Amino acid sequence: MLAITQRAYGGPEVLEETEVERPRPGAGEVLVRVAATSINAADWKLRSxxxxxxxxxxxxxxxxxxxxxxxxxxxxxxFQVGEAVYGVVLGGANAEYVVVRAHTLGRKPAGIDHEHAAALPAAASSAWQALAAVGAGQRVLVHAAAGGVGHLAVQIAKHRGAHVVATARAVNHEYLRDLGADEVIDYTATDFAEAVRDIDLVLDLVGGAYGTRSLRVLRPNGRYIDLQGSDAEGDPRYERFYVEPAGVTMREISTMVERGLLRVTIDQVLPIADIAKAHRLSESGGVRGKIVVTAWNSLS
Structure with missing residues (x-):
């Protein structure tokens, strides 16, 4: 089968199409014929x-x-052979076929194509799991709210009854309000640490120096959840988050999508031959939603 592989760490140019042996599923596993995948920050960070x-x-x-x-x-x-599925895999989806643990998969949401389904798993699972404790009336701050995880987190937090504050460039403010954000802060013009207070949970999708600044806006018993690595590590309110592939999460996401409560934004759809370009776009920042890559198989 065909796959996009790399023989060394480096820039997008290390990615190359190669012929590799088709895997076979073991006990508790499923072989999935890949229709589409999408680019996450972890992809280009792993590549480099x-x-x-x-x-x-x-x-x-x-x-x-x-x-x-x-x-x-x-x-x-x-599951049955021929059934449409989606989920998070621990690497390997940039290929014609990938082996996935059955208990981490979900059925593809009805009413959306493979491209939109491929944009959901890692980003939506991260948002769903990181916001698991959010309840009605809480104040949630989402950094990089127009990005892959962020735009889904805004919708999930709002669905759970939170008052959602989002940071994003001004060009994305109307878009985020349409998704449910109650307040939107232009981080290029306003210091969010001076503009908001009494936040119950910060979901930080930027990291770095955003950490200690985010701690300043939290209530004394608030939580700071970091997905990128920040300078707030060591504070008792700090939590480093890692997504856990889980079929139960995929089922919850499917339910929201099918009920019209969650929609995923695709910035661009590129063919697998342009995966290096997809990495460059993701790495450059400024992407609204997700960049999707269609595989060699046309299934939509």
Whole structure:
């Protein structure tokens, strides 16, 4: 089968199309024929080596998958061959086929295509799980709210009854209000640390120096959830978050999508041949929503 692999860490130019052996699913696993994937910050950070070594070379990246069940491993009864599924994989989705643990998959939401489904798994799962404790009446601050995780987090927090404050460039303010944000702050013109107070939870999708500044806006018993790595580590309110692939999360996301409560924004759709371009776009910042990459298989 075809896959996008890399033999060394580096820039987008290390990504290359190669022929590799098609995997077989083991016990509790599913072989998925990939229709589409999407780019997450973790993809280009892994590619460049910023997150340290990740498996052995040659390496195949890709955390999001939407596709069709091709083969079932022993002990898998909850899915059928030919069924449309989606989910988070721990690498390997930038290929014609990928093996996925069955208990981490969900059925693709009805009413959306594989491109939109592929934009959801890692980003929506991160938002859903990171905001699990948010309840009605709480004040939530989302940084980088127009990005992949951020625009979904705004909707999920609002659905849970929170008052949502979002930081984003001015060009995205109307878009975020349409998604449910109650207040939007232009971080290029206003210091959010001076503009908001009494926040119950900060979801930081920027990291770095945003950490200690975000702590200033929290209530004494508030929570600061960091997805990127920041200078707030060590504070008792600090929590470093990592998404956990889970079928139950995918089912909750599917329900929201099918009920019209959650919509994913796609900035661009590119073919797998342009995956290096997709990495460059994601790495440059300023993407509204997600960049989706269609695989060699046309399934939509």
């Amino acid at each position: 080596g910023q997150l340290g070594e990740f498996g052995s070379m040659p390496l195949t990246l890709g955390l999001d998958v939407s596709g069709v069940v091709e083969e079932l491993g022993p002990g898998v009864f909850e």
